[in-house]
Amino acid sequence: SSELAQDPAVSVALGQTVRITCQGDSLRTYYASWYQQKPGQAPVLVIYSKNNRPSGIPDRFSGSMSGKIASLTITGAQAEDEADYYCNSRDTSGNHVVFGGGTKLTVL
């Protein structure tokens, strides 16, 4: 089992706002990063270090953290946002990288 827990599936109506969460004890200390993965493709980094977007990532993607929960928010979800989303951070020792189990986002 992963040290970072994610809901297996989330859905959102087109154009609405959705929050995908990632929970783990290590998030009290370390920041989360987020990845989008579409079928048959490699993951793409969409948020790093809590709330930083790489070049080319739309500003409808944002990140936040509170306590041991990290969140990825998509404001005004588009059809092309339908994908699997993974969080990652460090484990509680700080020495290793861990990934969440992933959340499948469906845009209705």
Add this chain to the structure above:
Amino acid sequence: QLQQQESGPGLVKPSETLSLICTVSGGSISRSSYYWGWIRQPPGKGLEWIGTIYYSGSAHYNPSLKSRLTISVDTSKNQISLKLSSVTAADTAMYYCATRITGALWDAFDIWGQGTMVTVSS
């Protein structure tokens, strides 16, 4: 812009050693700002961190794989290699090479290769 391309045998027999190469183009792997990581994804499942290495050769491994794993760097060839011994069907996965960016309290993998599929089967 850095790019990575993974390569490997595709099919490995149980109990044998899996060997993969990540060839980097568009820059030198000796850039001090980059670490290099391997991540895998079994079919239909989530991402699993395998390990990370700095160009100097300093490496960190997933504790669950550490006893079977070796990651190394060849700066002369601009390549990162992965060797995983005593493989079983549970090691069947897409294997990705990625650049890791890091800060004091965070890590992220910002540039990913397309991955190479490895199947463990007799």
